[in-house]
Amino acid sequence: MGKQEQQQILKILEETYRGSETALKFGSLFQLLVAVMLSAQTNDNQVNAITGQLFARYATAADFASLTPAELEPLISSCGLYKNKAKNIIAAARMICEKYGGEVPADKEALVKLPGVGGKTANVILSVGFGIPALAVDTHVFRVANRLGLAAAKTPEQTETQLCALIPKQQWGDAHHWLIWHGRKVCKAQHPQCNQCPLENLCPSNQGQSN
Secondary structure, eight states: OOHHHHHHHHHHHHHTTTTOOOOOOOSSSHHHHHHHTTTTOOOOHHHHHHHHHHHHHHHHHHHHOOOOOOHHHHHHHTTTTTTHHHHHHHHHHHHHHHHHHTTTOSSSSHHTTSTTOOHHHHHHHIIIIIOOOOOOHHHHHHHHHHHHTTTOOOSSSHHHHHHHHHHGGGGGGHHHHHHHHHOOOOOOOSSSGGGTTTTTTOOOTOOOOOO
């Protein structure tokens, strides 16, 4: 696919999903961090159901740092990998309290050193939390970007590199949301709704499906 077609696709995505934001609900940067950590292999609606009650009881890094895994696990047990997530959230909270005065650092190198925080999570925190240009590649972004021909990559890391080279830096955070919402609403994993897609005539993966 040529660059002109790629730019047409990005323009249509922008027009279709302009103003879209994360579906996760949070009241602070630390709460955003917890929500993103919980979202691995768990949909955002389920995360919001968990955090709605969780953040009413524990709101700050210091609150979470005081917990034990046995105390946190029952509160997040409806999400996948909850035992590991509980351990990492508490450890991250303690490190944030000890090293950063209870405030989430606005630095990717520092973020990825937190327990349970990888590059994707760090990019979401930077982009959504701090407004710093970053492009997180989750399962939706990886699938949609490669289906649309915006990337030709075998890994999320390669996809991120290719997307960042294609998309202007100031649009990285927005493009992340365009691709996520397109993946949720139209370009679904199992049954992409190609006949309802505004990119139907441009998409190299168009299967002509209307499921």
